[in-house]
Amino acid sequence: MTIHKEGKWYCLGGIVIFFVLLTAISQLFPHWPPLFFVLGGILLLLLIWVFWFFRIPERTFLQDPSAITSPCDGKVVVIEETTETEYFNDRRLQISVFMSPLNVHNNLYPMQGEVDYVKYHPGKFLVAWHPKSSTENERSTVVVKNAKVTILLRQIAGALARRIVTYSQKGDVVNQNEELGFIKFGSRVDMFLPIGTKVDVKIGDVVQGGVSRIATI
DSSP, rough: EEEEEEGHHHHHHHHHHHHHHHHHHHHHTTHHHHHHHHHHHHHHHHHHHHHHHTTOOOOOOOOTEEEESSSEEEEEEEEEEEETTTTTTTEEEEEEEOOOTOOOEEEEOOOOOOEEEEEEEBOOOOTSSTTTTTBBSSSSEEEEEEESSSEEEEEEEEOOOOEEEOOOOOOOOETTOEEEEESSSSEEEEEETTOEEEOOOOOOOOETTTTTTTEEO
């Protein structure tokens, strides 16, 4: 397991804050050892959570040109037909994966192809499962196409997620399970696929980025 590059400064800052607060507690309450250990334990748990949040575990990715792999870890919360109005302007199959603060938060390309469209949208910070979060929250849209299919990915900020990182640029040639970006502190990723695509998951399924098959082309 490694620490994602987006989290290195957070982890370093967490270590500094941990020791500063630990020293302050020992100075303020020198005659209260139990309080020192209780507060120190809470601070240690918070520090461990920061490292845990930015972890990148070692995995064997699914490599299959017929598969649409999950772009992130989390739970499938939406599978429905909807009208996509930013790029396709037609009916699409939407599949959404919600990431809790405990999930791995790097985002991956679900298939090989070329990046055809990238756009960042500032917006609100509604809870990520809110129906309007896909169109009103801060978000970043990436479209990937190849000879078989064109799909749209949308990174969506949530109530806690205040920083979306997207590495994609128009014209990039990308591989399946290559890193697309990172969303900090809870959120979701929407995928828009052609109507009629064979779906291999159901609502409530827990999926892993780059490992779980979401759909079959």
